[in-house]
Amino acid sequence: MNLRRNLKTVVVSLLAIVTLSACGTGPSSEPPARPKSVQVRNNYQSEQLNLNVKSAIAIDSKTGQLLYGKNINQVLPIASMTKLVTTYLTLQAIKEQKLSWDTEVKPTKQIVKVANNKQFSNVPLKMGHSYTIRQLYQATLIESANGAAMLLAQAVSGSQVVFVRQMRQQLKKWGINDAQIYTVCGLPNKSVGTDAYPGADKDAENEMSAKDMAIVGQHLLNDFPEIIETTRIAHLNFTDQGSQTLMTNFNWMLKGLSQYQQDLKVDGLKTGTTDAAGACFIGTAKDSDARLITVVVGARHANSLDPARFEQTGRLLRYVYRNYQPIVFNQNEVIMGTSKISVHNGANKQVDIGMKQRRVIWGPKNGQKLTVNLTKDTIEAPVTKNQTVGSYSFKSGSTKLISIQEPDGIKLPAKALQSTKQVNFLLRFWHRLFGG
Known part of the structure; x- marks a missing residue:
């Protein structure tokens, strides 16, 4: 009975994984969202x-x-x-x-x-x-x-x-x-x-x-x-x-x-x-x-x-x-401290990342160190080269740099500089059961 119950559990888990995978691969039918009016603080500096x-x-x-x-x-x-x-x-x-x-x-x-x-x-x-x-x-x-x-x-x-x-x-x-x-x-x-x-x-x-x-x-x-x-x-x-x-x-x-x-x-x-x-x-x-x-x-x-x-x-x-001070981040530039992102279920555990587009960030000349961070540390495989994989955020000291569209903190897109395939079904199933 225990063997039968365990086998049933495995089959149900497999079906759930397959169903979830199928649901996630179809194209979205949602229309693109219209930009919302963003309320930025009325005064800044x-x-x-x-x-x-x-x-x-x-x-x-x-x-x-x-x-x-x-x-x-x-x-x-x-x-x-x-x-x-x-x-x-x-x-x-x-x-x-x-x-x-x-x-x-x-x-x-x-x-x-x-x-x-x-x-x-x-x-x-x-x-x-x-x-x-x-x-x-x-x-x-x-x-x-x-x-x-x-x-x-x-x-x-x-x-x-x-x-x-x-x-x-x-x-x-x-x-x-x-x-x-x-x-x-x-x-x-x-x-x-x-x-x-x-x-x-x-x-x-x-x-x-x-x-x-x-x-x-x-x-x-x-x-x-x-x-x-x-x-x-x-x-x-x-x-x-x-x-x-x-x-x-x-x-x-x-x-x-x-x-x-x-x-x-x-x-x-x-x-x-x-x-x-x-x-x-x-x-x-x-x-x-x-x-x-x-x-x-x-x-x-x-x-x-x-x-x-x-x-x-x-x-x-x-x-x-x-x-x-205008600080230029060139397209494909790798930013120290945020040069890689982890890949879940990837043939490679990490991929190199860089700036998606050439952009300028104005760093305050206030003696505070400008830091750059990623808004996420892991993405799901597969990953294709040039795919957007997250965003960079910016701080001067402890203060977030903001934009009129992003009052909670300006974000610039990061992209994958290399690709990696998804591991096979059995390894994904193993990762689901035991992590990794």
Whole structure:
């Protein structure tokens, strides 16, 4: 009887193992999860730098590592920084071949009215004239032309209202759920006339947090890095049937403009100004090894010549460079202390691992040792070369380094640098019964 009972136990165990193995090998039918809105602490190192703005943030453009934050979750008017969402959707439409750079479009009567309002930044579009998507894109980013941004939206979606809905959907795809978007250009709802968003208050303005504006910048720079080729242009002529309008970039930190500082290397992205928003600026600067994104919202705006937003951006960039050191981790780099991972049921008990992608971590210059750890110490066989096998986490002393997507600790993927097969069924069964 004992022999029969033991044999029955072995058979049941075998069946259980086979069933579990079968369940684990099929493809998942779950749809990919939409990014969730991540709540990051509202202030980060803000006591180290007293910026004269309502909110501000500095991050690494690739990893989202948070380097400074003041009121970063506070939702505030963003004015023409809105146009970065408009240009993203335009670039996406071109990528999907719904438009081309040479596609020609004509403005509506309402767009012409906005484009010729001298109270707004613009190039003077005319009824019956045709303009290429390239012209409108350049005018939107360089001159912050409101009429040009509206005509881009018209070209992509057929109407301002439909485009605003697309903007809202795109932001939600990025996990941005608290944005308020009413116009495609950043003007108050009342300022776009018959293109105002229906059902919204006439004084309604586009609003986002500094953190979420930084996320928009991340997606633009990572999905369409070519945008820098336009945002770095200080001056350009807008040609309209023989007449020319000189466009001057509102980002005065560019080379050749009044707030240029050679050591800061700012080459984009977008300013924004309304009475409610004050002076705003999302900027980006190229370090030799990395690219930073900064956002300042609600800086002083005494008059049209006030450089406050650029002065505050300069202070923020200098704070980052003074307090952090960019540390490059190259693709496939083996990190001392985390060079291998154990493999359960593997022909090899361990495999070598390294960094999956080239990334930069900004190590604080605070005298604390930067340490790198693996988030798991064992994986299941089989393992294929280049397979993601876990993540690296980072600490400065006892303090975790964080990102705007990972407030509990920034993580970078580790990959297998070699492969190993799974041991045979009998050995796996033996390991299950007796360990190993």
